[in-house]
Every structure is written in structure tokens, then in C-alpha cells.
Amino acid sequence: MRVRNINRGLWTLGVAAVGVFVLMGVARADVTTEQSGSIVVWPKVIWDGSRDTVIEVANTGNPMVHALCFYINAAPVNPNLPPSATNPPQWVETDFEIWLTKQQPTHWVASNGRQTNGFDEFGSDGSGWDPGLVPPVPAGFQGELKCVQVDDAGAPMPGNKLVGKATLRDDDGDVSSYNAIAILGNPALSGSQIGTDLALNLTATNTGGEYNACPDTLILNHFADGVSDPVIEQLGNCSAGNCPISTTLTLVPCQEDIENQIPGKVNVSFQIFNEFEQPLSTTTTVDCWLNAPLNTIGAAGANSPFTFNVLGTVGAHTRITPVPGAGGVIGVAEETRRDSNTEGPGTRAAFNLDFEGNRYDAATDGKGNKVAGVTDHIVIPPQ
Numbered sequence: 324m325r326v327r328n329i330n331r332g333l334w335t336l337g338v339a340a341v342g343v344f345v346l347m348g349v350a351r352a353d354v355t356t357e358q359s360g361s362i363v364v365w366p367k368v369i370w371d372g373s374r375d376t377v378i379e380v381a382n383t384g385n386p387m388v389h390a391l392c393f394y395i396n397a398a399p400v401n402p403n404l405p406p407s408a409t410n411p412p413q414w415v416e417t418d419f420e421i422w423l424t425k426q427q428p429t430h431w432v433a434s435n436g437r438q439t440n441g442f443d444e445f446g447s448d449g450s451g452w453d454p455g456l457v458p459p460v461p462a463g464f465q466g467e468l469k470c471v472q473v474d475d476a477g478a479p480m481p482g483n484k485l486v487g488k489a490t491l492r493d494d495d496g497d498v499s500s501y502n503a504i505a506i507l508g509n510p511a512l513s514g515s516q517i518g519t520d521l522a523l524n525l526t527a528t529n530t531g532g533e534y535n536a537c538p539d540t541l542i543l544n545h546f547a548d549g550v551s552d553p554v555i556e557q558l559g560n561c562s563a564g565n566c567p568i569s570t571t572l573t574l575v576p577c578q579e580d581i582e583n584q585i586p587g588k589v590n591v592s593f594q595i596f597n598e599f600e601q602p603l604s605t606t607t608t609v610d611c612w613l614n615a616p617l618n619t620i621g622a623a624g625a626n627s628p629f630t631f632n633v634l635g636t637v638g639a640h641t642r643i644t645p646v647p648g649a650g651g652v653i654g655v656a657e658e659t660r661r662d663s664n665t666e667g668p669g670t671r672a673a674f675n676l677d678f679e680g681n682r683y684d685a686a687t688d689g690k691g692n693k694v695a696g697v698t699d700h701i702v703i704p705p706q
Contacts (some may be wrong), residue, residue, distance in 0.1 A: 481508020
């Protein structure tokens with residue numbers, strides 16, 4: 324189901340904006356968290372009544388930038404029950420447009436959105452040059468935000484001028500931030516050549532592709548789930564074994580048909596190596612959006628391959644790979660530390676995953692044979 328919010332119009336140039344984002348480097352053949360791109364993805368956006376998300380986005384160039392943005396609410400149909408085959412994600416999409424002047428940064432809070440008000444008091448949350456009408460997300464929202472750079476007419480424009488960040492904040496003041504994931508476009512192509520079907524197939528071996536291919540493998544370095552925080556124990560701030568560390572993984576499919584309301588669905592495998600390089604493995608399915616503690620992926624609880632009981636070491640290294648021939652995934656992770664098992668939600672710290680290879684060049688048929696031209700697609704509505 325789509326909710327449409329339209330706010331068209333050109334802004335008058337001439338208002339200087341103070342920005343903190345800097346364009347770094349030149350176009351590469353993989354997704355990035357350190358450069359601006361033409362598609363920007365915030366994989367984890369939350370508004371649950373006590374935890375909210377601050378969205379930051381900026382234009383790193385001198386020309387004005389126009390973008391189409393899509394919130395995708397992946398909260399389960401029954402929010403009082405965990406996601407399952409009988410309680411699937413809602414996949415409710417809401418789209419809106421933003422305009423950014425020369426090197427303009429802007430922000431909004433997911434629960435509030437942003438109104439177009441030129442009379443905001445200086446220093447207030449809404450002061451500054453408004454990018455356009457940004458709708459608030461509904462209570463209970465959990466999902467992603469995706470923005471695509473377009474031209475004045477709404478056709479995709481691979482100008483690579485968008486960069487972003489998200490900060491998840493709790494009512495108790497705890498904050499957790501990550502960089503949005505940028506997908507660079509091929510500046511040699513025009514919107515008429517690309518159309519509304521955005522192919523993620525630009526690589527060093529396919530220089531005529533449209534947008535950077537998604538990673539072949541995501542890499543997560545993490546503590547064994549539930550292991551007691553060695554730093555807190557050393558400081559004597561809690562008894563031994565009573566300061567657990569946990570990690571939550573968020574993944575979104577690279578392939579999405581926003582126009583026809585078809586969410587992506589990807590089976591992924593996990594290769595988990597403990598500190599002695601002993602391997603373990605498990606699998607799961609990313610259906611529209613995955614946001615799961617590591618100890619709930621695969622065998623749950625004490626039998627989870629992510630726990631200290633099974634790993635046998637404090638730290639671990641996990642390689643996350645979509646099944647051969649399937650679509651790619653991108654995502655972020657969030658680590659939670661606690662002073663005790665019973666003391667509040669803990670303190671969180673989000674971080675970006677490392678990337679290796681790309682799905683277009685590394686795709687195989689499951690038997691090690693390379694399959695040429697396997698491509699993820701993001702299909703957006705025509706304007």
C-alpha cells in the first residue's frame with residue numbers, strides 16, 4: 324500500500340547553507356558509506372514511542388538536488404507479536420520529495436517529519452532552509468528510508484550528490500548513529516536511458532551499468548552473544564558474567580519493486596568463525612526487512628551459533644552472503660551493552676558493516692559456476 328505525499332516546486336537560490344558533509348573521492352564500483360551517491364539507504368529507522376530516528380541528508384554539490392524518497396514500514400501486521408510466516412511485514416510505502424540547494428544539509432525527526440515553514444524561530448528544530456514537506460512516520464514504524472536523486476522532471480539522475488546519516492535516540496538520552504549507505508550511479512547515463520527500473524549492475528567489469536552493484540558479502544565483527552563485557556568487569560562495575568553484550572543485525576534486500584508494491588525477499592547464509600577460526604554456519608530469510616538479535620538467527624537461544632556457549636570464544640567474525648543467484652542485501656548492526664541483566668535497555672552503538680565483492684561479478688549458480696549479468700533492481704514509480 325502506498326501513501327503519496329506531493330510537494331512540488333523550485334526553491335530560490337541564494338541562501339547559504341552550512342554543511343558538514345564533504346564529497347570524497349570519485350565514483351567506485353561498489354556501495355559506500357564514505358561517499359555521496361545517487362541512491363541513499365537508511366536501513367534502520369525506528370519510531371516506537373520511546374525510540375525515534377533523526378534523519379540527516381545533504382547535497383554535496385553546487386547545483387540544486389532533487390530527490391524522491393520512500394519510507395517502507397516493515398512492522399509486522401500484528402505489532403504485538405514477533406514477525407513470522409503468519410505475521411508478515413506490512414510493507415506500507417510512503418513517498419515524498421525533497422529539494423536541496425547548494426551544499427545544503429538538512430534533517431528531520433522521523434516521528435515529526437518536517438513542515439514547510441519559513442518563519443521557524445532561529446535555532447529551533449525546524450529552522451533553516453526547508454527541503455520540502457516530509458511526512459511523519461506512524462507510531463510503531465520500523466523499516467527503512469530510501470532516497471533517489473532525480474532531475475526536475477522526476478527522472479533518475481545519477482549525479483552522485485546525496486549523503487546521509489541516521490541517529491537513533493532513546494527517551495533516556497542514549498543515542499546510536501550510523502552512516503547511510505550510498506549507491507553511486509553512472510554519470511555517463513541520462514534519466515531517459517535509465518527509466519524507472521534502476522539496475523544495480525555498475526561494476527569495474529560492466530562499466531555501462533546503471534548503479535553500483537550490491538555487495539557479494541557483508542562482514543560483521545562482533546562479540547559472542549551474551550558474553551559478559553570484559554571492560555565493565557575490569558572496572559569492577561558489575562559482578563562476573565553479569566554485563567551481557569548483544570548485537571542486533573538489520574538487513575534489507577537490494578531488490579525492491581516500489582512501483583508494484585513487491586518487497587524483496589532474500590535467503591542469506593552466515594559463516595561464523597570464532598577466534599580459533601573454527602567455522603559454524605546458519606541461514607535465514609530477509610523478507611522485506613530483517614531486524615533481529617544474533618541469538619535469534621537460525622537456532623535460537625543457548626543453541627544459537629552466535630552465543631559464547633557454542634562459539635567458545637569472546638569474539639567472532641561473520642560473513643553474510645546471499646544464496647548463489649539470489650539478490651543482494653545491505654544493512655547495519657547495533658551493539659548493546661548493559662551494566663547488569665536487569666538494568667534498563669542498555670547502551671547502544673550502531674555501526675556499518677564491511678563490504679566485499681559485488682553480486683554482479685561474483686554471482687554463481689550454486690555449483691561455483693559464474694552466472695553473468697545477475698542484477699538487482701529498484702523499480703520506482705513514474706513521475
